[in-house]
Amino acid sequence: MFRLDELVARLGGEVCGDASVEVRRVATLDQAESGDLAFVANRRYFSRLHSSAASAVIVGLDARALLDGRSGILTADPYLYFARVAQLFNPPPAVRPGVHLLAVVSCSLPSTVEVGAGASIDEGAEIGEDVIIGPGSHIGRGTRIGRGTRLAANVTIQHDCVVGENCIIHSGAVIGADGFGFAREKDGRWVKIPQVGRVVIGNEVEIGANTTIDRGALDDTVIGNGCKLDNQVQIAHNVRIGENTAIAGCVGIAGSTTIGARCMIGGQAGIIGHLLICDDVVVSAGTLVSKSLTRPGVYTANLPLQPHADWVRNFAHLRHLDTLVVRVRALESELENQNHKGGPDDRKLG
Amino acid sequence: MFRLDELVARLGGEVCGDASVEVRRVATLDQAESGDLAFVANRRYFSRLHSSAASAVIVGLDARALLDGRSGILTADPYLYFARVAQLFNPPPAVRPGVHLLAVVSCSLPSTVEVGAGASIDEGAEIGEDVIIGPGSHIGRGTRIGRGTRLAANVTIQHDCVVGENCIIHSGAVIGADGFGFAREKDGRWVKIPQVGRVVIGNEVEIGANTTIDRGALDDTVIGNGCKLDNQVQIAHNVRIGENTAIAGCVGIAGSTTIGARCMIGGQAGIIGHLLICDDVVVSAGTLVSKSLTRPGVYTANLPLQPHADWVRNFAHLRHLDTLVVRVRALESELENQNHKGGPDDRKLG
Amino acid sequence: MFRLDELVARLGGEVCGDASVEVRRVATLDQAESGDLAFVANRRYFSRLHSSAASAVIVGLDARALLDGRSGILTADPYLYFARVAQLFNPPPAVRPGVHLLAVVSCSLPSTVEVGAGASIDEGAEIGEDVIIGPGSHIGRGTRIGRGTRLAANVTIQHDCVVGENCIIHSGAVIGADGFGFAREKDGRWVKIPQVGRVVIGNEVEIGANTTIDRGALDDTVIGNGCKLDNQVQIAHNVRIGENTAIAGCVGIAGSTTIGARCMIGGQAGIIGHLLICDDVVVSAGTLVSKSLTRPGVYTANLPLQPHADWVRNFAHLRHLDTLVVRVRALESELENQNHKGGPDDRKLG
Incomplete structure (x- = not known):
């Protein structure tokens, strides 16, 4: 059981709201109950903050306003701070010599x-x-x-x-x-x-x-x-x-x-x-x-997933990719040729 | 050792041929000996049925005719039936408390x-x-x-x-x-x-x-x-x-x-x-x-296997697939252009 | 500790230089110290031979000249020879019944x-x-x-x-x-x-x-x-x-x-x-x-590695490879058509 001001004294950061709030566990925003300290490391989850039952929340320095009266700890890196609090709450089991x-x-x-x-x-x-x-x-x-x-x-x-x-x-x-x-x-x-x-x-x-x-x-x-x-x-x-x-x-x-x-x-x-x-x-x-x-x-080198039928249709061509490139090159030559000579087939047009 | 009618009494299905045939083991069609019960779950293997030494065979409802006088068990799902018989013949070793x-x-x-x-x-x-x-x-x-x-x-x-x-x-x-x-x-x-x-x-x-x-x-x-x-x-x-x-x-x-x-x-x-x-x-x-x-x-997302030299020739293009698509798009524009203007190069033809 | 001539007597090969040189360990060319026997199995590493402190070197039959006065063992397959010497120097630990x-x-x-x-x-x-x-x-x-x-x-x-x-x-x-x-x-x-x-x-x-x-x-x-x-x-x-x-x-x-x-x-x-x-x-x-x-x-069937941004640009097309092939085929038909008819659009040219 730690008070928020005790945590800040040990681990840094800034208390926001009631510094005497006591927390006994870390938890996710969704799972947190009263007595839990949750964290928001990602803007995506800001919206879940208000519905969380957590007693306090670790948030980034840019999220002070979001706490909106709630108790919490402001820190540059909430996930790192969460890791340190979690270590404090869950020390490794003692050695039994x-x-x-x-x-x-x-x-x-x-x-x-x-x-x-x-x-x-x-x-x-x-x-x-x-x-x-x-x-x-x-x-x-x-x-x-x-x-x-x-x-x-x-x-x-x-x-x-x-x-x-x-x-x-x-x-x-x-x-x-x-x-x-x-x-x-x-x-x-x-x-x-x-x-x-x-x-x-x-x-x-x-x-x-x-x-x-x-x-x-x-x-x-x-x-x-x-x-x-x-x-x-x-x-x-x-x-x-x-x-x-x-x-x-x-x-x-x-x-x-x-x-x-x-x-x-x-x-x-x-x-x-x-x-x-x-x-x-x-x-x-x-x-x-x-x-x-x-x-x-x-x-990176990995493949996009597809429904099996699409995969069959698309990936069969991989075996012939070189032929496809040769065909495109032939088309380019042909068109280049036409443009140079004045038409798709000079002799016929002449 | 079970008689076919005993198996059917326990596990369902229908006996075909001699219901008093006794089997003591499950086996594949190819490996089966006298006293073995084999199964055919796949039409591909129907042809092996006649050369099998199995004493009886589990087959699908559509394969009654194939038994051709042989003893067997007809069931909707021969592989599932085989699994159940195999469990009967091979119970897990007893717990030794x-x-x-x-x-x-x-x-x-x-x-x-x-x-x-x-x-x-x-x-x-x-x-x-x-x-x-x-x-x-x-x-x-x-x-x-x-x-x-x-x-x-x-x-x-x-x-x-x-x-x-x-x-x-x-x-x-x-x-x-x-x-x-x-x-x-x-x-x-x-x-x-x-x-x-x-x-x-x-x-x-x-x-x-x-x-x-x-x-x-x-x-x-x-x-x-x-x-x-x-x-x-x-x-x-x-x-x-x-x-x-x-x-x-x-x-x-x-x-x-x-x-x-x-x-x-x-x-x-x-x-x-x-x-x-x-x-x-x-x-x-x-x-x-x-x-x-x-x-x-x-x-699915996996690659077709190729002889190494083919793979080198084909897969080198993967690094330049975007360029290839750009080239095809350019060809399409050019031809579209020709058709629109009346020829590969209007000025020369004009 | 083995003399080169002892090694050759056991394992074959030919001594080059001083046959009485003693070696006690196998090592890589780079790590070898005095008393070590190194090997060169790959022409790529020939250049490292001269700077090596190894007391002797196992080389291929084609590398006699490279030894240049150094002691060594000539053999058809230096890597295989190295394996055999390494086994001699490092027998598996004895069974302790x-x-x-x-x-x-x-x-x-x-x-x-x-x-x-x-x-x-x-x-x-x-x-x-x-x-x-x-x-x-x-x-x-x-x-x-x-x-x-x-x-x-x-x-x-x-x-x-x-x-x-x-x-x-x-x-x-x-x-x-x-x-x-x-x-x-x-x-x-x-x-x-x-x-x-x-x-x-x-x-x-x-x-x-x-x-x-x-x-x-x-x-x-x-x-x-x-x-x-x-x-x-x-x-x-x-x-x-x-x-x-x-x-x-x-x-x-x-x-x-x-x-x-x-x-x-x-x-x-x-x-x-x-x-x-x-x-x-x-x-x-x-x-x-x-x-x-x-x-x-x-x-072989594996993918060339790319910087992530290149991968995104190139591999997105894999999902549409079939469409690309269809587009190339359309271009080929169109050009074929032009050549057959005498131009990109006969009616306009006519």
Whole structure:
């Protein structure tokens, strides 16, 4: 339970209306009840403000008039402010230090670490203070995990990897499995190339459920500080990702590609191997990146959806697009010819 | 072992030929041996009927003549009938009540529940009768699981979620991990928005291996009764899916999208966030849905495959499609002009 | 530590320069230090050869002159040679026979098997010599695993499956979950078809992290000898894959499709169900295969990436491609007409 003036004292912003109003929860405008603090981050939702039962509302500096007597907090970025209030109201669960009787720890551990049932930590691992290793999770030998990092249940981190501080790794994530590296015999058989690099993950990184990050072949796979990876993302060996890049669900990034800082990769996008993507690139959902990108900006390659019959009618032509272009060029030549000679067929006209 | 008349007494349909024929297994027409019951659901396969060694065959009402003296069962929907017979021949393995010595259960459990080795169930969870929690699976605190639901090995369900009755959840599925929600600082750093909603799953839902369903940010993520999700499906926070919708493998659905009842989403399709998809929509494989769909029907957006050299020749033009349209428009103007003026170039002809 | 002449004695090739040079590691040209053996498999990197600190370099037969006094090994396929040397320097970790106290084994095991903490092996499973079952992994009843196969942590293999010899299965892989098979009631409800087939995997197969391979409906799902599957691949029920086929990350293959030997399927590609793909087919990244392929070769269907504004301008026309083709055809008719009649509009000219 916080008063609006207490929130402003902690997080900045300006109280509008009754500063003694108390709020105990964050909520959407539509769902908010009395005692809730809602927010409006988008002008589209201004109209819902008046019907909301929220006790107070976070709004932008330009929306002071809209509060119209209501209590609220004015701030430059209401969504960011909402995030900070939400963190205040919903701190992560406290670490419950101790190793479960049914966990197996083969290295020394700080006393502040929590290790769940069925978890296993191999020889030579180094685990920082206040780390949580969820039930069923496995940490390979020699792997280092920084202080404050939390692993949910059933996470796997293979040997000799590095995870920074204050990371969150969700269930089913697999970090440090072998990269996909093979040489091919003449008869088609594949010879495995041992993957002897590591995965090195910075601080404040979040890794989604069932996301996979492969260890490097010879060098390392590197995820920069502050990166956020959604669920079911696949990061191949020797990929390097700059700081604060966010990657949405189901994205695949092929081997040895380097991605800059502050990029945003949309859901189900793919990036092929051995590319360089510069800082501040945004890739739209479902887009396959097949060449290096040297300029910041938004890049897209996906298809407009159509009713199936329309799709059949329109897309059949894609197989013959070159023929169509040739036909247009022929028409242009013909007309050009006519204009030059004085008519569509000089001989006939002559 | 069932006689055909026993099957018909239980499941309906009409026996054709010898009602005392006994069958012990279902099989495809091609693989069937003596003692097997095969089915023909598709006219394409009628021709294989005569060479099949099956002891009896399930056929449609229109195929009576095709049986030609063979024993069989006539029914309106042979594939549905086959499914019911297959269930009769292959009931799910019985629950083996009891908690494994190496499982950890921190709540009270009905005596009919089976909990496998290495599984863990946290405080305050509520588990219904006849539930199976597979080896290595984890159930978070406060999560409710309805009677008859079966979790395979290594399933993870986080805290405070709800799973209905008679669901099947396959290995590696992760339910209730944090949604992907962040606000962005001016310098590009991401501030996590605590995900305090739940995942609420109805009855008779099947969830495939390594599928992920994130918990809601403020409200819940909801999967309706009877939904079937294949493997490696990703459902983001606050998605709501109506009853009996089926989603094939590798589909990704972004945050806050609502999908109606009885939809069918093809493999590797994607649906972007904040959309409304109405009931009875079918999305083709590999299709990205980028706008709301308000009418039932089949929607498609994917590309025709070509030999690589043809693809290079044809698809290079996609980058210049607008130029091509402009060129066609210019040709049309020019010809229109000619016709209007009486010739390709009036001055020369005049 | 190996001398160059020792390597050549084991692996073939020809020493160039000082045969007594000792190397202890493989490395990339750029990262190599003294004591390292680097390789050049691609003419593009020849220029980096001279600045490399590597003690010796593996090069192609055509690159003898480039060594220019340096020590090295000449071989027909430097990348393949590098793979073999890397295997020599980095043998897989030795099996540490024994069953962990916190593992549960309900079948008899050879004494050479290693079973990690939290692993469980059900009744009737048959495990070969020198097998490793990683921590938290689960093997269902009746499943057979061939000698020398290694399962990482948290792998799940369901009942009655077969895995060959010397396979590697990475964390989070799920083998033998139910295929996605349902018949539909008139009201839209789905009736589960019991999946009674198996998964049968050959020898020397590698299966990536979080990859899923479903069991067959009636018949088996089959993965041939020597196949390599990357992470997050989804193989549906009754798929059959020929020998030495390689499948990159995030690929989905729908039910009952058969794929030949020595195929290479690019990342995020998809193959729809009930197709036949012949031997030696290469599918490009992000390509949806929607028809059977009867000829070897490279097949592609993906989109060129564009800056978002260009994409908007160009791709809007895709919805109207048929209209464009109709317009071009009209222009062709009109011009054809003109030429035939002697002018753009005979009546006016007459």
